[in-house]
Amino acid sequence: MGQKTIVQFFDDLTGEALDPDEVVREEFTFEGVDRILEGSQSSIDQFKLAVAPFADKAGKVKATRRSTRKGTDSGVSSREVRAWCAEQGIEVNDRGRIPKEIIAKFKEAN
Incomplete structure (x- = not known):
């Protein structure tokens, strides 16, 4: 037996x-x-007309930026670790996660 689904x-x-x-x-929102x-264009227009007086009086919400994490999971400052690495001649990326081994070396030295 065949079936036909109608949306x-x-x-x-x-x-x-x-x-x-x-x-x-x-x-x-x-x-x-x-x-x-x-709905139909007519219903959407009706909705917009009903909301318009409130929307006209309401303030706009500014887009928020995601906060950037400072520091590392280990509780030390990424900036300090990178500065220490530069002094020690250890290569580490300017951005992104600092390897745990490097953080451990930084903690030992400080």
Whole structure:
């Protein structure tokens, strides 16, 4: 016996059935939760119209940068370890993780 799966789209606001080419997605965040509203262009326009007075009065959130870690897992400063390595003639990359063996040598010397 053969099977046929039919995917049907519905407007989130009206519940109306939509053709795939009629579906419009609007992504937004409300109370800290990312959400997606799917519906007809008319429903999305209605949503935007309802939210607009609040959005116009609300401040914009500036994009935040990920904080960069300072130091190493061992509790010593990466900058200090790299400076010590330079003094000792030990090659170590300017960026990235410092090998544990080098950190151990730094701790022994200090």
